[in-house]
Amino acid sequence: MDSGTDATLPQGDPRLLDHPVARQLLASTELARVAYVAPDGTPRVLPMMFHATDDEVVFCTFGGARKIAHLRARPQVAVTIDAAGPPPLVLLLRGPVTVTDVDGIAPEYLAAHHRYGGEQAVAAIRAELDGPGLVMARIALRPTWVGVLDFVTRFPRGITTAEDFARIGRD
Template identity: 50%
Template sequence: MSLPQGDVKLLDTPLARRLLAASLVARLAYTSRDGTPRLIPVNFLWTGEELVVGAFAGTYKIRDLSARPDVAVCVDTADGLPEVLMLRGKVTLAEVEGVLPEYATIQRAGMGDEVGNAYLEAIDQPGLRMVRIGLRPTWVGVVDFQERFPARTPEPVRAALTGGQ
């Protein structure tokens, strides 16, 4: 039986595991102080239980998330048939002194060790404060038009996206 959208057990599907392990940029949606929506790209690390984003303390994003911790996150692919992982829940915020360890891991993964280490050394100055943004999803959605929802994709679209295969 197929899991319904919203079921957190969807995190254990091959598609979700693959997207969470990939070096993709996620989109973080939240509500700003003035009540309008915000959508920003973020690098992330999946710990197996939590999606972690690092941010610098004192930014508008941290101010807004402190006031309204409800968020939505989308991790997806852009080539071929779309594969999409959607997460919702409330974030927790924890301020730390210096470079957030997860942020360092994210930067090294994206930039490579040499460039990542140079970047981290450059920002790790006295007084640096970072914030760990953690999301333990309470709602999970998976959109995969090849296995999960193939009937919802019109055949001409499927043929065009797969090169007629």
Template identity: 45%
Template sequence: MRTNEIADILSKPTSQELLHRDLTRLAYVATDGTPRSIPIAFTWNGTEIVLCTTRNSPKLPHLRANPMVALTIDTEVHPPKILLLRGRAELDDVDGIPEEYLQMNGTYGMTAEQRVEWEAEVRSLYDGMVRIVITPTWVKLIDFETTLPSAVEELVRQRAERQSA
């Protein structure tokens, strides 16, 4: 997919809404060849998806061995809104707590006092983290109003052909 096509899709209001949600599902292939899919907090910085994890996270050796990933960000209502992304995970080991980690956990319902306590706990627990940075190389937005899954689009086209014959 070309960069301008990706940018066009990601700039749509529905995509922007989805890119500001709390969780994505990260899919990757483990070193034993089996698939993994995990929910994980994320933030969108305008060009990249940023995830943060502990330095001892079990997913890191797998991502180092095969950095190709897929992400799904979606809603729980009907009709669902779904943003599918693919890209390559770049791992960035950082000292301290990345600002993105604090941002991505800022939307949970915490009082100001709870937030101070949570942040103090995080800072005392982690001496560093790994930023997982994903630049989208392929995206698809499905909103069931203007866009559909490709298999459904094909069925709609086939139905139209049958009806016009």
């Protein structure tokens, strides 16, 4: 069995990015929810489209967005990408982000729009945004912690069977 699909890999192991549930969610049109801590110490969560490469999950935003300065000041994030199911599927990611300014439309922004809305969405974005002076921020996460929950073979809290999961709170 591939190391990324091995049910014995512990939650947190970055090799879980190769798990079929992780691959499915990274290719999906579900929104990612990106959590970070603002400079005033309060938590923030933002739903964002994303584009996954072989080693990064990339989010893009427009220059001047407040979250850019917040993420540069405190680059640690937690991300969830999930599908309601049944059973629910959950990909949990943690790690530092790198924020890079991009002149024009970030390629990952267009790639995300293509996955979410097809070629028509990309054409509409180009028509609306492409022009001089546009600056975007590329927010790249290289996960250092990865968790996968499928509630069939992988459960929260280190539980290893559906029977044990069903007994939570009953014992």
